[in-house]
Amino acid sequence: MQKMSALDFDYNEIVRIEDYSFYGLRLSKLNMKGNQLQSIPEHAFVGLEESIQEIDLSENALRTFPLLSLRKLDYLRTLRLSNNKISTFYGDITLATNNASAAATVLRLPSLIFLDLSSNQFTDIVNDCFSAFPQLKTLSL
Numbered sequence: 001m002q003k004m005s006a007l008d009f010d011y012n013e014i015v016r017i018e019d020y021s022f023y024g025l026r027l028s029k030l031n032m033k034g035n036q037l038q039s040i041p042e043h044a045f046v047g048l049e050e051s052i053q054e055i056d057l058s059e060n061a062l063r064t065f066p067l068l069s070l071r072k073l074d075y076l077r078t079l080r081l082s083n084n085k086i087s088t089f090y091g092d093i094t095l096a097t098n099n100a101s102a103a104a105t106v107l108r109l110p111s112l113i114f115l116d117l118s119s120n121q122f123t124d125i126v127n128d129c130f131s132a133f134p135q136l137k138t139l140s141l
Contacts, residue, residue: 010034010056016041023047033080034059040066045073054078058116065089065117067132071107078114082140086120089129108132116140 007027011034019041022030028051037060045052049072057066062084070076112133118140130136 005029005051007031017044019043020046026051028052029054031056032060033057036061038063040069042068044069049073050075052076056080058082058084060084062086067107070109073109075111076109077111079109079112080116082116082118082120084120086117087122088124089117089122089126108134111135113137 004025005027006029007022007025008031010031014032014035014037016037017032017040020043022044023046025047027048030045030048030052033056037057039062040057044066045055052073053075054077055070055073056078058080059082062081063086065081065086065088070079109132113135115133115136115138122141130139
C-alpha cells in the first residue's frame with residue numbers, strides 16, 4: 001500500500017476514525033464523504049503531513065470544525081465539510097506551548113485554496129476567523 005495515493009471510503013457507515021489511522025500512507029486524496037463521523041480526533045491525519053492535498057468529510061455528522069486535526073497539513077489545498085452539523089466556526093486557534101517563555105503558535109493552513117462549509121448549521125462565525133487560511137480563493141457557505 002506504499003504506492004496508494006487516494007483512499008475512498010465514501011458512503012459507508014463509518015462512525016469514527018482513530019488517531020494515526022492513516023499513518024504510513026502517502027495519500028494525496030482522502031474521501032470520507034457520506035459516513036456517520038461525529039468528530040475527528042486530534043491526531044487522525046498524522047503521517048499525511050507531507051502528502052495530503054485534498055480531504056472530503058462532507059455529508060457526515062460533524063458538530064465542530066476539525067482544525068486541530070488539520071494543524072500540520074501544510075500541503076492541504078482542498079477541504080470539503082459541507083452537509084454536516086457544524087454550528088460554530090473559530091478559525092483562529094492558538095496552540096499553547098510547553099515553554100512559558102515561547103510565543104504561542106497560531107494555527108494556519110497555509111496552502112488551503114478551497115473550503116466548502118455549505119449546508120451546515122452555523123449560528124456563530126467569529127470575526128476574522130478565515131485568517132487561518134491566507135491563500136483561500138474559494139469559500140462556500
